[in-house]
Amino acid sequence: MPTDGYNWFLILVAVVCTAVVVLINVYILVHFQHPEDRNQAWFPKFIVVFGLTLSVLSILLLPLDVANRASCRDSIVVSACNFALPMLELWYTVYMLMFLMIIIVVPWTLFFYEQDSDVSTFGKVINSAMWVFGAFVVIALVIGMCYGFVGFVDFPVTTLTSGLSPLNSPVMTGGVNRCILPESGEAIGYACDATSGGVPTETWSVRTTFPVYVVAVTSIFSWLLFFVFAGVGMMAIPIDAIKSFIYRPRKVLAKSEYIKVATQIAEFTKGVVAEAREVQKEERGTGKTRKTRKALAKINAKLAALEEDELTLQKMYPQGEDRDVSWTVTVMGYYLHLCTGVICAVLTLMWMLHIALYMFPDPPVTSFLNAFFTEMDSAFGLFGTSSFALFCFYLIMCVIKGNTKLGLRLLLFAVYPMKLGGTLMSSFLFNVNLIMLSSIAVIQFCAQAFDGYAAETAVSEIFGGEIENLRGLGILFKYQIFLYAFFVMALLSLIVLIFTEAQNARKPRRAFESEISST
Numbered sequence: 001m002p003t004d005g006y007n008w009f010l011i012l013v014a015v016v017c018t019a020v021v022v023l024i025n026v027y028i029l030v031h032f033q034h035p036e037d038r039n040q041a042w043f044p045k046f047i048v049v050f051g052l053t054l055s056v057l058s059i060l061l062l063p064l065d066v067a068n069r070a071s072c073r074d075s076i077v078v079s080a081c082n083f084a085l086p087m088l089e090l091w092y093t094v095y096m097l098m099f100l101m102i103i104i105v106v107p108w109t110l111f112f113y114e115q116d117s118d119v120s121t122f123g124k125v126i127n128s129a130m131w132v133f134g135a136f137v138v139i140a141l142v143i144g145m146c147y148g149f150v151g152f153v154d155f156p157v158t159t160l161t162s163g164l165s166p167l168n169s170p171v172m173t174g175g176v177n178r179c180i181l182p183e184s185g186e187a188i189g190y191a192c193d194a195t196s197g198g199v200p201t202e203t204w205s206v207r208t209t210f211p212v213y214v215v216a217v218t219s220i221f222s223w224l225l226f227f228v229f230a231g232v233g234m235m236a237i238p239i240d241a242i243k244s245f246i247y248r249p250r251k252v253l254a255k256s257e258y259i260k261v262a263t264q265i266a267e268f269t270k271g272v273v274a275e276a277r278e279v280q281k282e283e284r285g286t287g288k289t290r291k292t293r294k295a296l297a298k299i300n301a302k303l304a305a306l307e308e309d310e311l312t313l314q315k316m317y318p319q320g321e322d323r324d325v326s327w328t329v330t331v332m333g334y335y336l337h338l339c340t341g342v343i344c345a346v347l348t349l350m351w352m353l354h355i356a357l358y359m360f361p362d363p364p365v366t367s368f369l370n371a372f373f374t375e376m377d378s379a380f381g382l383f384g385t386s387s388f389a390l391f392c393f394y395l396i397m398c399v400i401k402g403n404t405k406l407g408l409r410l411l412l413f414a415v416y417p418m419k420l421g422g423t424l425m426s427s428f429l430f431n432v433n434l435i436m437l438s439s440i441a442v443i444q445f446c447a448q449a450f451d452g453y454a455a456e457t458a459v460s461e462i463f464g465g466e467i468e469n470l471r472g473l474g475i476l477f478k479y480q481i482f483l484y485a486f487f488v489m490a491l492l493s494l495i496v497l498i499f500t501e502a503q504n505a506r507k508p509r510r511a512f513e514s515e516i517s518s519t
Contacts, residue, residue, distance in 0.1 A: 229402030231489025241341030
């Protein structure tokens, strides 16, 4: 490994990771998109893939930043290193791109996509630009006014003063820790020691830079999404993966059984459609009421369950010449879900322990994962960095899982829900914007959680003490308000998910459900 910090291998890793992430995001787009959007809406699709790629790569920049710093020996100061990657410039570029995507590009694309087909392309461009420009002006004015009035950093400063005295004086020979009064030359004890009591602390205020203030304001909204989505996703990923294995289909259906179950599903579907028509008829007479909204919510839940039953039935009755191969692949897939669920459960447990043992206490009880990454690096250089990347990547996966599972149901209604094989580009764009916004908090969270392992990196310069001491906003980060909210949300999600599964297990099952899940 070169001693001056220049490592060509990191450039190769960055290129390969980017290509892999793009391919994965294209795969996600293809499998989630609505049939109506196939072979069209190419520009929104490009924005979706680019936004998802930007979100994931921003997380993977963290381990790349660590590896870039580690390529220079500890005996060489950072300023003397010739790094292969200009990480600070890369961080600022990613943040500026994400800010432009969140504020301008994605909203403009969303407005353009949702306009009526009767409007000309030029009209769509102008209308979308007007909406985005108006929103941008409002946001810029609010942030600008806040920056003008409260855009200061208040640093606590301890002021110590001392006079002068000859080296051969009794004051100097009496002890090097003693302070000297400026006027009389008399010793005043240990007041010069900042750790002793009675030393006054003052506040030194300085105006922060505008980019740092924008990052701080953006991170507030990012944390509001992060602690909800990541808190839910942290528990939902392992539980849903293990649940899919537990309730997996256990046998291949014969043709007669397939016809019987398909007939039962069709009959139940007719009953749900009849219920929907009754609710629509009631809505035409009384309008939308709380009763009709509740009834429609139940109908939508039944339809979602029917779709799951249909997919399961198709897996249990593979068609074509290679039926045995298809069934073998299906079974292997469910065992892969089990392995994924167990691994994710371990990652979730280690994350929760790290928060409780390292991030909450002051001083920390143990460095935990920081020490684990360091020990892995001692075994082999890439082990620690790869483990670090895994834990950071798992967080953004938790955000994506929480986003697809919750959406914005916290506002009492679903806004642009994500659905496998039925997601319109408008829903894609909206949720990609949420994921990009949440990824800012993921970066800040990982930088704080692994500040021991990721010391002296470029990201540590961005999320240093300046944001924690911002006037008005810094208290949220200084006292770890969002971190406690995330921890509580994760525990509540665990309780709710377990309680929900227990409730579903006690519900009477339909006949064809029992047939599908029977051994």
